[in-house]
Amino acid sequence: MEELEKFKTQIAMCNICAWCRAKCPVYGITKWESEGPRGRMILLRGVVYGLLEPTPDVVEKIYECTSCAMCNINCDAEISPLDVMLGARRAFSKAGVAPPSPNKKMDSRIVRDKNPYGASQKERFQWLNDPLPERSDNVLFVGCVNAFRHPETMKRAVSILRAAGYEFTVLKDEVCCGMHPYWDGQTELAKQLAERNAALFDKAGASTIVTPCAGCYSTFLRSYPELVGNFGFKIRHLSEVIRDIAKEGGIELRREGTVKVTYHDPCHLGRHCNFYDPPRELIKLIPGVELAEMEKSRAEANCCGGGGGLFTLKPELSVRIAEKRVREAEATGAKYLVTVCPLCRTNLDLASKRLESQLRVCDVVDLVASRLKTAGGE
Amino acid sequence: MLGRDDICRFLASVVGEDDVSVNVADLYAYSMDASMRMSMPVAVARPENREEVAEILKWADENRVPICPRGAGTSLSGQAVPVKGAVVLDMCKMDKIKEIDLEDRVAVVEPGVIYDDLNRELGKLGYVFPPDPGSAIACTVGGMVANNASGIRALKYGATVDHVLGLEVVLPGGEIIKVGGRVWKSSSGLNLTKLFVGSEGALGIFTEIILKITPKPRHHGLTIPVFQKLEQALETTVEIMRRGILPSAMELIDDICIMIINNVLEEKLPMGEALLFIENDGYSKVTVEEESRVVRKICEENGAQKIIYTTDAGRIEELMRLRHTLANMLSKLRGENIPLNNVQDFAVPIGSIPEAVRELKAVAQSHGRLMAIFGHIGDGNIHIGTAINPWREEDRKAGAEFARKLADIVVKKYGGTLSAEHGLGVTKASLVELEHGDTLEYMRAIKRVFDPHGIMNPGVMGLLEVPRDEFVYMPTRVVA
Ligand SMILES: Cc1cc2nc3c(=O)[nH]c(=O)nc-3n(C[C@H](O)[C@H](O)[C@H](O)COP(=O)(O)OP(=O)(O)OC[C@H]3O[C@@H](n4cnc5c(N)ncnc54)[C@H](O)[C@@H]3O)c2cc1C
Ligand code: SF4
Numbered sequence: 091m092e093e094l095e096k097f098k099t100q101i102a103m104c105n106i107c108a109w110c111r112a113k114c115p116v117y118g119i120t121k122w123e124s125e126g127p128r129g130r131m132i133l134l135r136g137v138v139y140g141l142l143e144p145t146p147d148v149v150e151k152i153y154e155c156t157s158c159a160m161c162n163i164n165c166d167a168e169i170s171p172l173d174v175m176l177g178a179r180r181a182f183s184k185a186g187v188a189p190p191s192p193n194k195k196m197d198s199r200i201v202r203d204k205n206p207y208g209a210s211q212k213e214r215f216q217w218l219n220d221p222l223p224e225r226s227d228n229v230l231f232v233g234c235v236n237a238f239r240h241p242e243t244m245k246r247a248v249s250i251l252r253a254a255g256y257e258f259t260v261l262k263d264e265v266c267c268g269m270h271p272y273w274d275g276q277t278e279l280a281k282q283l284a285e286r287n288a289a290l291f292d293k294a295g296a297s298t299i300v301t302p303c304a305g306c307y308s309t310f311l312r313s314y315p316e317l318v319g320n321f322g323f324k325i326r327h328l329s330e331v332i333r334d335i336a337k338e339g340g341i342e343l344r345r346e347g348t349v350k351v352t353y354h355d356p357c358h359l360g361r362h363c364n365f366y367d368p369p370r371e372l373i374k375l376i377p378g379v380e381l382a383e384m385e386k387s388r389a390e391a392n393c394c395g396g397g398g399g400l401f402t403l404k405p406e407l408s409v410r411i412a413e414k415r416v417r418e419a420e421a422t423g424a425k426y427l428v429t430v431c432p433l434c435r436t437n438l439d440l441a442s443k444r445l446e447s448q449l450r451v452c453d454v455v456d457l458v459a460s461r462l463k464t465a466g467g468e
Numbered sequence: 469m470l471g472r473d474d475i476c477r478f479l480a481s482v483v484g485e486d487d488v489s490v491n492v493a494d495l496y497a498y499s500m501d502a503s504m505r506m507s508m509p510v511a512v513a514r515p516e517n518r519e520e521v522a523e524i525l526k527w528a529d530e531n532r533v534p535i536c537p538r539g540a541g542t543s544l545s546g547q548a549v550p551v552k553g554a555v556v557l558d559m560c561k562m563d564k565i566k567e568i569d570l571e572d573r574v575a576v577v578e579p580g581v582i583y584d585d586l587n588r589e590l591g592k593l594g595y596v597f598p599p600d601p602g603s604a605i606a607c608t609v610g611g612m613v614a615n616n617a618s619g620i621r622a623l624k625y626g627a628t629v630d631h632v633l634g635l636e637v638v639l640p641g642g643e644i645i646k647v648g649g650r651v652w653k654s655s656s657g658l659n660l661t662k663l664f665v666g667s668e669g670a671l672g673i674f675t676e677i678i679l680k681i682t683p684k685p686r687h688h689g690l691t692i693p694v695f696q697k698l699e700q701a702l703e704t705t706v707e708i709m710r711r712g713i714l715p716s717a718m719e720l721i722d723d724i725c726i727m728i729i730n731n732v733l734e735e736k737l738p739m740g741e742a743l744l745f746i747e748n749d750g751y752s753k754v755t756v757e758e759e760s761r762v763v764r765k766i767c768e769e770n771g772a773q774k775i776i777y778t779t780d781a782g783r784i785e786e787l788m789r790l791r792h793t794l795a796n797m798l799s800k801l802r803g804e805n806i807p808l809n810n811v812q813d814f815a816v817p818i819g820s821i822p823e824a825v826r827e828l829k830a831v832a833q834s835h836g837r838l839m840a841i842f843g844h845i846g847d848g849n850i851h852i853g854t855a856i857n858p859w860r861e862e863d864r865k866a867g868a869e870f871a872r873k874l875a876d877i878v879v880k881k882y883g884g885t886l887s888a889e890h891g892l893g894v895t896k897a898s899l900v901e902l903e904h905g906d907t908l909e910y911m912r913a914i915k916r917v918f919d920p921h922g923i924m925n926p927g928v929m930g931l932l933e934v935p936r937d938e939f940v941y942m943p944t945r946v947v948a
């Protein structure tokens with residue numbers, strides 16, 4: 091359990107105080123001690139000192155986490171429970187006792203199909219009709235969730251970029267960024283995917299990677315340097331690129347009455363990458379759109395429940411977390427709940443429908459496209 | 469004796485299958501509280517109302533199944549460690565604020581309400597439940613009542629006991645009783661309400677709590693004097709109290725704590741052998757400023773080298789939060805060791821603070837022991853941070869010896885107490901006779917009245933037996 095041993099001091103220094111538990115989205119729903127960060131630290135304390143076997147029950151608890159990083163920012167003892175849990179997931183995976191079977195199945199699909207949906211790679215860019223150059227400085231990395239689940243949004247993204255004359259290409263052979271296996275502790279698989287994408291970026295002559303997905307963004311920015319060593323590309327989120335375009339007059343946005351929207355900070359952009367302002371600035375550039383913040387936003391933003399493999403392991407729990415976030419969004423009186431992560435969007439949308447909420451969930455791309463003078467959208 | 473399957477089946481028949489667990493991961497997660505002591509429960513159940521609690525306690529009493537009530541498990545003295553294979557009753561589902569009544573000036577809550585959540589709601593109305601423990605973000609009102617918790621602002625506003633007006637309690641056997649009520653005062657009969665406060669889950673389970681609420685003070689002044697000598701800070705404390713000032717908080721932070729804070733946080737505190745955080749509050753700005761002025765004068769007279777003073781509410785909150793987080797930052801001091809819990813929470817009479825601290829420090833020095841001193845010094849509460857290696861027999865022996873020496877000084881010489889606010893739990897049970905002597909028998913007699921079969925939280929306070937030392941419930945290997 092080498093990967094866990096590395097964290098032995100951190101585990102021992104945990105005060106079992108429960109400060110981190112207070113804001114954990116999973117604990118907030120289930121209220122089982124073992125399903126919050128403090129409980130997980132207690133379990134790992136047992137494992138690391140050889141007092142507790144990593145039985146399937148124990149392992150599963152370590153995976154019942156959205157990787158939202160709320161616990162990391164709420165520990166005054168400077169312990170990062172999430173990092174410890176990732177170490178444990180890696181150790182358990184190496185020892186062959188993890189990930190739990192739904193996650194393992196998902197990872198196997200990624201090995202087979204290069205995406206988590208069991209779809210053929212040919213379908214990845216079926217929605218893309220526009221001719222794009224073979225090589226470009228800027229590569230739009232679409233990511234699996236957007237490519238297979240939100241192709242309309244991606245079409246709109248491409249229209250916006252093209253309307254602005256932004257020069258870019260895509261990787262026709264793009265494979266899953268590896269986020270899912272990375273957080274499952276399947277580091278070898280994540281590494282293989284990372285190496286494959288890194289080679290494709292090189293081949294495309296890219297210097298900048300633009301992605302519409304919070305998960306891909308944080309994987310490139312935070313995980314790839316660890317997985318592939320020297321990963322020297324500039325990483326930009328699509329919302330940042332469109333904000334710059336809109337600011338510089340590259341696209342013209344029209345007023346369509348007035349509408350109130352609220353913005354959900356994806357954990358993997360916010361707490362993981364300290365990326366808060368560009369989507370907000372973009373929203374504020376749209377005439378007639380008023381941004382109302384939720385009670386918990388930016389570093390304090392509550393999680394959508396979709397990350398860390400939780401949606402794969404416990405979909406019901408994942409959506410219940412999203413329902414809480416939808417309720418917070420409703421409290422702002424907004425008509426739209428805007429986000430910049432397709433996974434958050436999917437989960438929040440599911441929750442909103444289940445709650446029969448009036449709130450409409452969309453990507454910022456959809457909002458911009460709907461106000462674009464030259465293209466239609468949502 | 470009932471087997472695990474029978475226990476599980478019964479609990480599920482009361483609270484439903486989803487709220488019972490015998491899964492090894494759950495049992496292990498509930499085997500500890502913040503004291504880091506451990507004992508595996510036989511099962512965990514989560515009742516939702518008083519009837520479910522009553523049904524479980526009736527059955528438990530009949531079948532002699534030990535029960536460990538649990539709030540948030542933040543006890544620092546091992547009050548929520550389920551010894552003797554107890555069933556843990558996690559009160560998290562009983563977390564409703566039932567009523568806030570400004571005319572009666574009371575809040576009626578279920579025990580699982582988190583302290584901060586209650587104060588958030590009270591705050592909207594301009595009120596507060598003031599004890600303010602360091603664990604405010606996580607601990608439950610039920611746990612606070614069972615422990616008689618207090619904290620930074622207890623100096624002026626009192627401990628939990630000063631705010632509990634009434635309780636609904638389920639007793640072993642399943643009887644539901646109500647003690648106290650909504651009245652602010654009563655001289656009618658023996659005060660059973662106060663008896664239950666601080667009972668560490670050893671007498672019964674609270675299912676409803678009626679609290680007196682306090683209007684939030686509108687003005688604050690925070691004075692932070694820096695002293696070259698720890699003794700100057702302690703003398704200042706005594707002098708402030710002697711002159712009739714009653715700050716809302718008076719906290720001591722010694723040089724080790726200052727170094728830890730400065731190492732961890734961006735906020736840098738001025739260095740000295742000690743700092744005091746003295747907060748004055750009130751409903752009129754003039755009074756707060758006048759009291760703060762006197763406080764500053766006393767600090768100067770006692771040799772404060774530098775004094776920081778602010779009335780900015782945001783800044784005061786930041787600085788007080790910093791004091792709140794100190795207890796957690798102390799893990800920097802212990803590393804992989806564990807805290808020596810039974811010396812963590814002494815209190816001595818206010819006038820004896822300087823002398824007592826001097827003596828405790830001298831013992832630490834003679835034992836070659838690194839020791840941080842901080843705490844709610846205004847009411848004589850001295851927190852001591854020191855650690856032992858739990859895996860080394862000689863370390864444990866030395867720790868036990870050290871603790872006994874300090875306890876002797878605090879209790880015998882100064883008439884102090886082993887615990888100002890963390891309770892005795894299982895970690896201080898070995899020292900209980902030292903403080904309570906013959907009166908321990910009266911406590912045991914009371915325990916027998918309410919809990920004749922000794923099913924309620926066995927192990928705490930030495931009410932059933934006095935353990936040989938504080939290390940009886942150390943982590944052990946668990947077989948799934
Ligand atoms: C970082 C940190 C700082 C702290 N600072 C302070 C402080 O400043 N002041 C202070 O006083 N304490 C402090 N504590 C200790 C602890 O937080 C408090 O004692 C708190 O009151 C415990 O509440 P809990 O909900 O966690 O209870 P638990 O730890 O779960 O239980 C405490 C006791 O209450 C009993 N209990 C719980 N619920 C019920 C119920 N419904 N009916 C009957 N019995 C019940 C349990 O059996 C146990 O005996 C601190 C702890 C930590 C970790
Ligand atoms: S990880 Fe930090 S906040 Fe969480 S229980 Fe441990 S010390 Fe407390």
Ligand code: SF4
Pocket residue numbers: 113114115116117126127154155156157158159160161162171172
């Ligand atoms: S990362 Fe988020 S979900 Fe996971 S334990 Fe921490 S707070 Fe809970």
